[in-house]
Amino acid sequence: MRRTIAIATAIGLGGGLLVGVTAPAGGTEPSAPGGALVGQSFEIGEKGPRQRRAGAEQLISATATFTAANRVAGMPTSTAPHHQFVMPGGSLSVTVDYGYHWQDDSLIYDYSLDTAMGAGDPDASTRTVLGFGSRQGTSCTVEEVSVAWLYRYIPDVLLYDDKETPDLASAAGWDCAVLLVDSGSGTPPYDAFVSVLDVVAATPELAVRAPRKDRLVKGVWTRIPVTVSNASPEGIGARDVAVTGAGKGVKVRPLALGSLQGQDDIDGHVWARLTRPKGTLRLTVSEKGQALGRATVKLRRRPAPAPPKAGSWSAGGVSFTVRGSKVRGFRINARTTCGGYPDMPTTTNNTYSFVTTTIPRNNEVVGTERNDQESSAAYAAYLDLEFVSRTKAVGRFSYYGPARCTAIERFTARLRR
Template sequence: MKRFLVAPLVVALAAVTLAVLPGSPAAAALIDARVGALTFRPDAPGTGARRLASASVRQDLYLDRVSGTFVLDAEPVAGTTSYLRVTFGHLDAGRSCQGDLELRTDTTSPSNGFTRSGRTLRLVATERRFGYQDWDCAFAVLDLDTNGDASDGSVRSVLIGELTDVPARPVLAVTGVQLLDARALRLVRGVWTTIEVTVANRGRADAARVVLRGSGRGVQVRPTPVGVVRDDDDTTVQVRVRLTGKRATTLRLTASGGGATASRSVRVARAKAPARPRPGTYRSADGDTTFSVSGGKIRGFRVRTTTRCGGYPDIPTTTYNTYSFRTVGVPRNGIVVAKEKGRLYTARLQLRIAGGKVTQGRFSYAGPAACFAVERFTASRRR
């Protein structure tokens, strides 16, 4: 791409305040975009549809996209058409903008990523290289021809500006709300119930000190620390919720932290309290899961299941192991959501029990050497 050659423009651009400021950091921070309002206007003879009233551009690095908005003084018609040339480039040592990428269209019938509504033209163009170019300036030109020679007197209007960085920021989203793997929230009134909420970060910067809060008529939520949610990752936390009203309601969950906020609304229905768990010994149909119920608590939980350890580049190993879980109480809603955390491992137990049956259960283990185990089960009272 050739340099924009209008000599008076280069001189005038150098005269405006585009000097490098002292004290700039040595290392550039991660950025999502570069934006610029093109406000410096050299002298040019254009009027009406051949004069730029305003122009702004944007380079989205993460999306491999450039865009811009260009407003003319008047709507172009057949007799007042011209060519809009939008150029991204670099400032040289003399503070003139050296063009690198040029996108162009005629103003009456736009093409090549340009559209028009009245006197406003918009640009949206996507290409892989747009995501890694380090442009720091841009200019928009209305020209009577497309030969690229600005010395022939065909230029009618010019706007020039510097691009500034938009630092990368976290983009939070509440992507999942579950109760025992079910998306529908059916709560027993007056009982604190543990649900699982997944918070994702779709941005390119970490979100620190994220906290999950909730609100809604007839429902209470305990604020829950989520911690750091890394860029392009997600975290699942357990949140305590209690239905206080007599009717169905809407629960609004909000995650905030690191300068980002995201919300999600879920419907909450009222459920009847199940039959209290019957004391006795319980076992799964295959005999791999056993425990007892007494005093409203699950005791002596044992499960035999497959454990997988390791992974790429090593060959994973598979063993059959028996795990235990601490004594845990059964709340009035019959839903157990519990965690046991040791120095090197974390185990979780979730189940739903009513009377003498466990209709839904899940045990999981994560430990050293990338070992993990998951067992889903149902169980019935044997004696």
């Protein structure tokens, strides 16, 4: 199992930080809890450019570690127990865990800092704040905060958030965090810490496999089988996966595959057409437009085979007619399974028909029949049929319909003598 993990930023502040707190311009105070801190800057003493991420790179996590070494200069201003964070082992850490929404691929995240102060607050006027933001020069500018007030007799505090909305583009740029305690919006902190985030990101490890060579009939669109795999660990899925191709003397239709989870693979076909005696098809698999894997297929021209004989063809449960270079009147009796978990599936034998389909000059029929007009009766049927000689054909029929019904049959048909 291969894994590529890129550490975008690292905690290594060394000695104490150099600086102060800068109020937001205008001095106005937002009405949201902790809102007055949004826009404030905390000197971090370390300049770091915002990370520019490639389109396929995914955020995995970001961790802030608060210690005495990254306490804001001039802090603490109070040594009262309820103004001091308890730091087992001399530090406190919080991790932002990132993910991507299953519907719109937007960034989602959650974090939780379960900690305590030295004591409860007899006046219940102590507030703890955890903020995340981005570095601007040598400062950390706060963009989001979570707030927890201290109880009179309970020193425990929980600072958390869980976002699954599509308006979180700023979270992708977080690279610093602030932890402080004060008496509410507009009051100076009793203690404050600022930390660089340790950001972990990963890129899906996509690969595409295809035959090393193939022979195509001139001018006929032909399917080239491909397998795309994601060797990344589970949880690092690829989104908007596509296989494209190019090459001199080769026309290619791309293949869109959607998403592909880590440690998984998927089969498909790229359509190619040869316009010269030979050529090299160069395949590229990409995620969100970024190329991540490549393969090549050597293509050569082959003569068109003799067309199948006209007449009636049949196999066990299958019948059709070849006339005018088309497959007509296709019928098949297929075992059909419907339903399933949590109920028991049902099985019946049904007869299906298929639309008239043209036989291309390479004798490889690939047909699709759909009904998308009514969702309650929507279905899709597929016919793959190759005439391996003038009197013999091998095929596969598949059907996917309402009530989770499926039917898949392979067959060998011959011309009736």
